[in-house]
Amino acid sequence: MLKSQLPILVGLAIVGFGAPLLAADKPSSSADWLKRPTSEDLMSVWPTEALRRSIGGKATISCTVTIQGILRACQVVAETPPGAGFGGAALTLSRQFLMRPARENGKPVETVVSIPINFAAPRPETGSYLAPKFDPPQKRDRVYNRIPWKRAPSLEDMLAAYPAKARAAKVGGSVSLDCRLNKTGGISGCDILREEPRGYGFAAAARSMKDRFSGPLVDSRGETLASARVTLAFVFPAAVLDGSAAGIGRPEWTALPSAADMAAVMPAAAVKAGAYKARVVMECQVVAEGALSGCVAKTETPLGLGYGDAAIRLSSAFRLSVWTDEGLPAIGGKVRVPIRFDLDMTTAAAR
Numbered sequence: 092m093l094k095s096q097l098p099i100l101v102g103l104a105i106v107g108f109g110a111p112l113l114a115a116d117k118p119s120s121s122a123d124w125l126k127r128p129t130s131e132d133l134m135s136v137w138p139t140e141a142l143r144r145s146i147g148g149k150a151t152i153s154c155t156v157t158i159q160g161i162l163r164a165c166q167v168v169a170e171t172p173p174g175a176g177f178g179g180a181a182l183t184l185s186r187q188f189l190m191r192p193a194r195e196n197g198k199p200v201e202t203v204v205s206i207p208i209n210f211a212a213p214r215p216e217t218g219s220y221l222a223p224k225f226d227p228p229q230k231r232d233r234v235y236n237r238i239p240w241k242r243a244p245s246l247e248d249m250l251a252a253y254p255a256k257a258r259a260a261k262v263g264g265s266v267s268l269d270c271r272l273n274k275t276g277g278i279s280g281c282d283i284l285r286e287e288p289r290g291y292g293f294a295a296a297a298r299s300m301k302d303r304f305s306g307p308l309v310d311s312r313g314e315t316l317a318s319a320r321v322t323l324a325f326v327f328p329a330a331v332l333d334g335s336a337a338g339i340g341r342p343e344w345t346a347l348p349s350a351a352d353m354a355a356v357m358p359a360a361a362v363k364a365g366a367y368k369a370r371v372v373m374e375c376q377v378v379a380e381g382a383l384s385g386c387v388a389k390t391e392t393p394l395g396l397g398y399g400d401a402a403i404r405l406s407s408a409f410r411l412s413v414w415t416d417e418g419l420p421a422i423g424g425k426v427r428v429p430i431r432f433d434l435d436m437t438t439a440a441a442r
Contacts, residue, residue, distance in 0.1 A: 128184055133210060135233070135320070136183045138176030147212030148177035151205060152185060158199040159265045160190045160285075161324045163341070163416040168205065181208045183235070189267055189285050233319040235310070239345065241276070241380075242305040243414035246331065246423030252299050253327060254292030263329035264293035265418065267322060268301075274317040276305045284322065297325040304414075324418030339424035343415055345381060348408035354434055356404045358397030366393060369432040371402040377421045381411035383428070402430045 141148065154165040165185045167178035185206070193202040244252075257264060270281040278301050286294040304323075309315055361367065372390045375383040386406045388399030409428065411421045 128188065132184060136180040137210065138180055141175050145212060146175065148172055148175050148210045149207065150177040150181035151207045152181045153203060153205050154185060156190050156192050156202045156204055157417050158192050158201060159324065159326050159417055160192050161417055162188050162190065177210055180210070184208065235316070235319055235321050238306045238321050240304055240306050240412070240414050242303065244300040244303040244420050246420045248300055248303055249327065249420050250331065252296040253332065254296050257291040257293065257327065258332060261329050261332060262288065262291055264288055264291055264327045266293050266297040266325040268297055269320060269322055270301065272306065272316045272319045272321060274315070276308050277302065278304050278321065293327055296327065324416070326418040339377065339415055339419050339421045339426055341415060341417065342426050343412035344409065345412050346408065346410035348405050352405060352408045353432060356401040357434065358401050361396040361398065364396060366396055367432070367434045369393060369396070369398040371398050371430045373402050373406065373428050373430070375406060375426055375428060377411055377424050377426055379422060381413050381421055383409050398432060405430065
């Protein structure tokens with residue numbers, strides 16, 4: 092069968108080391124694999140035209156390994172042959188990678204890694220001297236890289252689902268699920284890819300929240316998402332149990348203010364003073380649909396010109412993704428929002 096003819100080669104290199112590191116060479120502090128993609132995983136993302144023509148390729152992506160072992164901020168750094176789609180396929184495949192984060196002084200830390208992926212061409216079975224013969228490709232799953240969730244579990248939902256055993260021991264954990272999207276926009280049929288640590292009930296807790304997810308019904312091309320696969324990360328940080336750390340990890344913005352929005356809130360005192368550049372950091376609560384509420388200006392430079400109040404008025408133009416790549420809920424959490432005002436006299440006068 093064709094799937095048995097698709098060898099996979101995935102390497103790992105810490106950015107800056109050059110060539111991929113072998114297991115024996117890797118420093119103990121570097122990121123390491125927990126789950127590598129299989130040949131079936133490659134088939135699910137193989138570029139359609141390349142597969143039809145039995146073409147293989149290579150791609151190298153650079154990603155950040157989070158402290159939970161999830162890859163984020165991936166980008167293509169090399170692709171062969173150019174334009175054949177293997178770079179995009181590698182990015183999609185990255186959502187299925189699971190890694191053990193690097194450690195520094197005994198604690199997990201984020202690491203940037205370079206991952207070369209070889210989409211080895213299928214080996215032809217020659218049926219005649221005139222043309223090669225191939226087994227017909229198997230039906231491929233559609234695997235989506237990122238889903239713009241309309242609804243997702245909140246911090247309150249996560250706290251309610253937090254396993255009792257882990258809560259009593261004040262232990263944190265993380266889970267990755269491989270789920271199917273259904274025709275109503277929800278998810279079902281979730282298989283466990285990873286659970287750490289085991290024995291505390293984190294996988295069951297993650298599965299109990301699957302009905303809280305709701306996404307779009309079709310993709311950007313108008314094709315139904317029903318039966319497509321998506322990998323979901325869940326992080327249960329023990330620090331949230333006492334309410335002292337209700338952060339959401341790295342925020343993913345789905346809407347940001349425009350230059351016109353910023354000009355519209357320009358403080359009159361700043362215009363009068365000719366001070367068109369400023370920086371404000373505000374802290375906000377994330378509420379339904381990723382909106383910001385209860386914002387407070389924490390720092391403001393320069394002081395006394397009204398930029399803190401201007402930033403708070405601007406907060407209505409921000410929207411966050413309701414579920415982060417790290418597997419943390421946004422709704423119910425807090426986020427720090429740095430805002431830089433950098434307007435000229437003409438723009439400010441046109442407000």
